[in-house]
Amino acid sequence: MSPEHDAMRLQLGAYVLGGLSAADRAAVEAHLASCVACRDELSSFAVVPALLARARDTVRDSAAAEPPPELLPRLVEAVRAERSTVRRHARRLRLATALTAAAAAVALVLSGVVLLDPFPDRDPTxxxxxxxxxxxxxxxxxxxxxxxxxxxxxxxxxxxxxxxxxxxxxxxxxxxxxxxxxxxxxxxxxxxxxxxxxxxxxxxxxxxxxxxxxxxxxxx
Missing domain, CATH: 2.60.40 (Immunoglobulin-like)
Structure with missing residues (x-):
């Protein structure tokens, strides 16, 4: 991978959360148009905004402080690390494990406000x-x-x-x-x-x- 590719990959987390300038966002989108690997990784980050929104709601309801600035880097790295260690497993298991790791990162920073249910209800297709x-x-x-x-x-x-x-x-x-x-x-x-x-x-x-x-x- 080229240095340019690595630089764009590092900006995917901020891109998902809308934290890039207009120029940086345009550069990332131009890169995504031709890079399958980064599009695949971006898809895996789709859960991050939802997890953060849910965590912030929980913090607000419990009158806790706003999430610290280091939350996003920890969360993004947790998702990346989990994706790399479970590639050999089935897709469904990879998703469940990655979500667990991401939620655990949020829980670590927010002092355990996120709880996971080991037996979720599944609807029919x-x-x-x-x-x-x-x-x-x-x-x-x-x-x-x-x-x-x-x-x-x-x-x-x-x-x-x-x-x-x-x-x-x-x-x-x-x-x-x-x-x-x-x-x-x-x-x-x-x-x-x-x-x-x-x-x-x-x-x-x-x-x-x-x-x-x-x-x-x-x-x-």
């Missing part, structure tokens, strides 16, 4: 319906967690160019980005994501293009 003008198909697995909901998308026949974003939409209209990924040659994608929206409040999941066109939406 939810079908997804293609929007007008698209022939895509897919399904979503939604699992309740103490901090929100994990989202696993199994998608077929997506457009073969551009990037895609999965949005979690609450019943009251609140929206959170749950995952982001790039196109594949055969239009097939299996995507792991997460949101801080509780499963009981989650209204639907949408898959949209980078230009905002809706491709798929869960069928309730």
């Amino acid at each position: 939810t079908p997804m319906t293609a929007a007008q003008g698209f022939t895509a198909s897919g399904s979503a697995e939604l699992e309740a967690r103490p901090w929100g909901t994990t989202i696993v998308l199994d998608l077929w026949h997506l457009p073969r160019d551009g990037r895609f974003v999965a949005w979690a939409v609450a019943a009251d209209g609140r929206r959170e980005q749950a995952a982001i990924w790039g196109s594949t040659p055969n239009g097939r994608a299996r995507v792991d994501g997460a949101t801080s929206i509780p499963r009981t409040e989650l209204g639907r999941v949408e898959v949209v293009t980078e230009t905002g066109q809706t491709v798929l939406v869960t069928t309730t």
Whole structure:
């Protein structure tokens, strides 16, 4: 990998949280357009904003102090480290372990305010319906967690160019980005994501293009 690639990779955490200047953000997005490795890593960071939002809500409710500035670097490094040690395992196990490590990093900094349930409730697979003008198909697995909901998308026949974003939409209209990924040659994608929206409040999941066109939406 080149020094330029390493420099861009180090900015992915700040990019996910919207902490870059306009110029730096444009540079990262230009790099992502041609770098599959960084797009894959960016997808794994999609859980970070949701975890931070959930942790901040918990801190606010308990009248604790704001998270210290070193929280993001610790959290990002925890996710990176866990991803590198569990590559040989199945995708589902990798997601569960990475989320546990990320939540543990938050809990360490925030004095244990995040608790994990070892036996989350799993909903049956939810079908997804293609929007007008698209022939895509897919399904979503939604699992309740103490901090929100994990989202696993199994998608077929997506457009073969551009990037895609999965949005979690609450019943009251609140929206959170749950995952982001790039196109594949055969239009097939299996995507792991997460949101801080509780499963009981989650209204639907949408898959949209980078230009905002809706491709798929869960069928309730």
